[in-house]
Amino acid sequence: xxxxxxxxxxxxxxxxxxxxxxxxxxxxAESGCSVGLVCKSLLGKAHTVMAEGGIAAxxxxxDPKDDWRVHFADTMRGGQMISDYRMVEFFAKEAPxxxxxxxxxxxxxxxxxxxxxxxxxxxxxxxxxxxHVGDRTGLEMIRTLQDKAVHSAVQVHMEITLxxxxxxxxxxxxxxxxxxxxxxxxxxxxxxxxxxxxGWGKVYKVTSNSWECTGDxxxxxxxxxxxxxxxxxxxxxxxxMVWPPGVRGILVTEAVRGEGGILRNANGERFMERYDxxxxxxxxxDVVARSIYKEVQAGRGSPHGGAFLDISQRGxxxxxxxxxxxxxxxxxLADIDIxxxxxEVAPTIHYVMGGVRVEAGAGASTVPGLYAAGEVAAxxxxxxxxxxxxxxxxxxxxxxxxxxxxxYAKGLVATPRVDDRQAGEERxxxxxxxxxxxxxxPFAIHEALQEVMGTxxxxxxxxxxxxxxxxxxxxxxxxxxxxxxxxxxxxxPGWHACRDVRFMLTLCEAxxxxxxERKESRGAHWxxxxxxxxxxxxxxxxxxxxxxxxxxxxxxxVPQVPAELAQLVQxxx
Amino acid sequence: MADAxxxxxxxxAKRGDLVTYKVPITEGMVVLDGIxxxxxHLDGTLACRWNCKAAKCGSCSAEVNGRPxxxxxTRVDEFGDLPITVRPIKVFPVIKxxxxxxxxxxxxxxxxxxxxxxxxDPGPWKMYxxxxxxxxxxxxxxxxxxxxxxxxxxxxxxxxxxxxxPRFMVRIAALExxxxxxxxxxxxxxxxxxxxxxxxxxxxxxxxPEHIHITDNAIIPLKERMADDFFDPWRALLRxxxxxxxxxxx
Numbered sequence: 001x002x003x004x005x006x007x008x009x010x011x012x013x014x015x016x017x018x019x020x021x022x023x024x025x026x027x028x029a030e031s032g033c034s035v036g037l038v039c040k041s042l043l044g045k046a047h048t049v050m051a052e053g054g055i056a057a058x059x060x061x062x063d064p065k066d067d068w069r070v071h072f073a074d075t076m077r078g079g080q081m082i083s084d085y086r087m088v089e090f091f092a093k094e095a096p097x098x099x100x101x102x103x104x105x106x107x108x109x110x111x112x113x114x115x116x117x118x119x120x121x122x123x124x125x126x127x128x129x130x131x132h133v134g135d136r137t138g139l140e141m142i143r144t145l146q147d148k149a150v151h152s153a154v155q156v157h158m159e160i161t162l163x164x165x166x167x168x169x170x171x172x173x174x175x176x177x178x179x180x181x182x183x184x185x186x187x188x189x190x191x192x193x194x195x196x197x198x199g200w201g202k203v204y205k206v207t208s209n210s211w212e213c214t215g216d217x218x219x220x221x222x223x224x225x226x227x228x229x230x231x232x233x234x235x236x237x238x239x240x241m242v243w244p245p246g247v248r249g250i251l252v253t254e255a256v257r258g259e260g261g262i263l264r265n266a267n268g269e270r271f272m273e274r275y276d277x278x279x280x281x282x283x284x285x286d287v288v289a290r291s292i293y294k295e296v297q298a299g300r301g302s303p304h305g306g307a308f309l310d311i312s313q314r315g316x317x318x319x320x321x322x323x324x325x326x327x328x329x330x331x332x333l334a335d336i337d338i339x340x341x342x343x344e345v346a347p348t349i350h351y352v353m354g355g356v357r358v359e360a361g362a363g364a365s366t367v368p369g370l371y372a373a374g375e376v377a378a379x380x381x382x383x384x385x386x387x388x389x390x391x392x393x394x395x396x397x398x399x400x401x402x403x404x405x406x407x408y409a410k411g412l413v414a415t416p417r418v419d420d421r422q423a424g425e426e427r428x429x430x431x432x433x434x435x436x437x438x439x440x441x442p443f444a445i446h447e448a449l450q451e452v453m454g455t456x457x458x459x460x461x462x463x464x465x466x467x468x469x470x471x472x473x474x475x476x477x478x479x480x481x482x483x484x485x486x487x488x489x490x491x492x493p494g495w496h497a498c499r500d501v502r503f504m505l506t507l508c509e510a511x512x513x514x515x516x517e518r519k520e521s522r523g524a525h526w527x528x529x530x531x532x533x534x535x536x537x538x539x540x541x542x543x544x545x546x547x548x549x550x551x552x553x554x555x556x557x558v559p560q561v562p563a564e565l566a567q568l569v570q571x572x573x
Numbered sequence: 574m575a576d577a578x579x580x581x582x583x584x585x586a587k588r589g590d591l592v593t594y595k596v597p598i599t600e601g602m603v604v605l606d607g608i609x610x611x612x613x614h615l616d617g618t619l620a621c622r623w624n625c626k627a628a629k630c631g632s633c634s635a636e637v638n639g640r641p642x643x644x645x646x647t648r649v650d651e652f653g654d655l656p657i658t659v660r661p662i663k664v665f666p667v668i669k670x671x672x673x674x675x676x677x678x679x680x681x682x683x684x685x686x687x688x689x690x691x692x693x694d695p696g697p698w699k700m701y702x703x704x705x706x707x708x709x710x711x712x713x714x715x716x717x718x719x720x721x722x723x724x725x726x727x728x729x730x731x732x733x734x735x736x737x738x739p740r741f742m743v744r745i746a747a748l749e750x751x752x753x754x755x756x757x758x759x760x761x762x763x764x765x766x767x768x769x770x771x772x773x774x775x776x777x778x779x780x781x782p783e784h785i786h787i788t789d790n791a792i793i794p795l796k797e798r799m800a801d802d803f804f805d806p807w808r809a810l811l812r813x814x815x816x817x818x819x820x821x822x823x
Contacts, residue, residue: 041622041624041632042622042632042675042679043679044716045624045625045630045631045632046624047624047625049624049625049629049630049715050624050625050627050629050630100696100697103696103697103698104690104695104696105688106687106688106748106751106754108700108705108708108709108712108751109705110702111700111701111702111704111705113701113702114699115698115699115700115701115704116697116699117697133709133712134709136629136713138629139629139712139713139715140712143712147682147687147688148687150679150682150683151683151687156679158676158679181668181669181672210623210624210625210626210630211623211624212624243601244599244600244601244602245599245600245601245602246599246600246601246602246603246606247601250626250627251627325627325628325629328628329627329628332628332646332648333601333603333646333648334601335601441617442617443612443613443614443617444613447613485617486617486618487617487618488618490585490620490669491620491668491669491670491672492617492618492620493612493617493618493619493620493621494612494617494618495617495618497617
């Protein structure tokens with residue numbers, strides 16, 4: 001082994017320490033494997049920590065009629081029939097046990113008067129289904145998993161960015177990257193690698209996502225030859241803060257609507273009556289986001305281009321108990337007391353439904369030994385994710401993927417071979433911004449790509465727009481060959497941003513190519529030139545893969561739902 | 574547009590100094606926005622940690638004009654025309670600029686015996702609102718380590734080998750008072766936890782961005798438990814015969 005990098009060896013390497021990564025690492029360790037868990041930030045700070053509303057699971061604690069079949073049907077309908085039904089079935093059946101398990105590991109939830117886990121209503125869930133603790137459910141979940149993981153045989157490697165997956169012929173052999181603190185290179189050898197790297201909301205400007213959400217895992221998987229799926233499906237959460245500018249995009253949890261918040265336009269009209277008379281504010285996210293957008297387009301928007309969300313009628317005591325961080329957030333950052341005044345909100349990028357295509361249940365990608373779980377994996381949420389389904393996704397598929405990756409690793413006699421050449425190539429790429437005469441500022445390129453995504457791949461899309469946006473992204477990709485970073489390798493955000501930008505540009509290209517190809521409107525994907533859903537497209541997923549150095553998009557049939565499950569999803573009277 | 578004057582610590586463990594930057598002010602701007610502006614437009618090598626920018630992750634702790642704060646929750650307009658000085662939190666060693674080495678906290682956390690329910694009680698559990706609600710306060714902790722930063726024992730007396738600090742007193746309180754936990758951690762509090770070193774000045778409470786009553790609701794009750802277990806002769810006798818944790822009011 002060369003001496004210019006540190007080498008670490010594990011049976012299973014988990015990249016990402018949010019909910020999915022932690023749950024996967026725990027599962028793999030319980031299977032008896034040596035497990036390494038790598039995160040870009042400090043442990044416990046991953047994007048999961050920001051999840052507010054709750055964990056969707058059909059416990060039936062407050063609505064006894066709820067069971068997995070209803071959760072299955074709601075989720076399939078939410079995904080508009082391009083979800084992988086097998087994933088949805090595992091998900092709906094196993095979510096309750098994963099919640100009870102979290103409780104056995106020390107997690108605490110709000111309770112019903114008779115001592116059970118309390119559940120709250122959320123958009124497009126038939127019953128009150130979200131297990132929650134105030135509006136900080138993500139923190140509770142990540143802290144519980146973190147404490148479980150550090151007392152198991154998981155070795156945590158903090159503040160390391162991995163930038164390339166290593167392969168031994170076709171199968172996975174590990175990953176390579178650098179320590180953020182001092183820039184020292186690190187090579188992980190592993191029999192199996194689990195990607196749990198989350199999404200790529202940072203390709204948009206108005207986003208609820210943290211700096212980490214640059215899609216490294218998805219882009220690395222693509223570069224390693226894995227298939228990506230449904231990349232055009234990007235979720236706009238209906239309610240992000242819009243004012244003042246410093247807080248634009250910060251999320252206002254859907255729990256505000258779940259607990260009775262009402263949306264009004266500039267004329268004071270409860271406009272959801274116009275778009276979904278039955279479910280109103282608790283319609284699915286795609287419908288509510290488009291409704292706000294339409295009101296703004298029609299000249300009935302709030303002063304800063306959004307809508308008003310009002311919960312004040314529930315009274316100060318209720319609000320402070322059920323939505324304490326929302327109360328604090330608006331008071332501190334926007335000078336607004338939400339127990340008295342409405343919040344001003346607008347759609348903000350929140351989640352990606354697309355990602356690495358995986359085997360339902362096992363989380364295996366098309367590259368042997370490479371697995372994916374959580375937001376980076378595609379298939380569960382289809383065209384639109386229901387609120388609360390993300391946290392249960394992380395638990396259900398984190399566990400499953402951890403177990404399957406561990407089984408695969410145990411089946412290998414020897415750790416796959418790593419050749420220094422791949423690491424050397426990656427080092428050359430990483431060093432380039434320090435050397436030569438590059439003149440592009442990575443932060444400026446990042447801003448430019450965000451501008452392109454907002455303008456050409458926003459909430460409403462047309463074929464012409466998408467084609468123009470793609471051209472602009474390809475231009476930025478060229479410019480990104482010329483990035484420059486001053487300073488040293490010691491904790492250098494400018495240098496770190498150089499690789500992030502390249503990952504993001506790859507995913508932007510995939511979003512544009514897929515969005516152009518899907519010539520219909522479905523869920524989060526709204527084409528003004530094809531405004532209706534097209535039933536033939538309901539049977540298709542879009543696949544992106546690298547072929548001869550270029551990006552190829554192809555169509556793959558959606559797995560056929562068997563009759564006994566299909567009848568659960570039939571429209572209700 | 575008016576500018577704000579930012580004086581930011583630049584340097585590493587060996588040396589460093591305040592560097593002045595002019596940052597355009599936007600409405601509702603927070604200190605973290607200013608740091609991001611410097612990174613994006615003036616100097617991309619400025620190191621700081623942040624994640625959520627919504628006071629939920631506790632990553633962007635710093636000392637702003639001498640006071641330990643979350644940068645994402647500190648409004649620029651509260652300082653008027655004064656320069657805004659941003660330094661790394663003092664109690665942990667500087668790595669670079671605003672980034673400090675907080676790994677000690679993670680080591681301490683591992684030393685705390687984890688949540689331990691009875692193996693004979695697999696659930697689903699019945700726990701009533703009044704059983705769990707007092708614990709929610711402790712569970713709100715976002716691990717920003719500002720309480721550790723202002724703790725006299727850790728900050729001025731280099732007490733890291735003797736006292737785990739307020740953050741971990743909160744952590745232990747959450748475990749000790751959990752209705753389903755069966756383990757006692759009072760020996761840890763008395764020994765390596767070092768709760769006796771806390772002299773109840775409440776500085777930790779003052780800086781907590783989650784408004785946790787660290788001293789009143791966590792540390793003092795834990796001190797009482799520890800005293801009961803070790804200095805009450807009846808309880809000491811019970812301990813001798815290996816009895817488990819007893820249910821208690823606090």
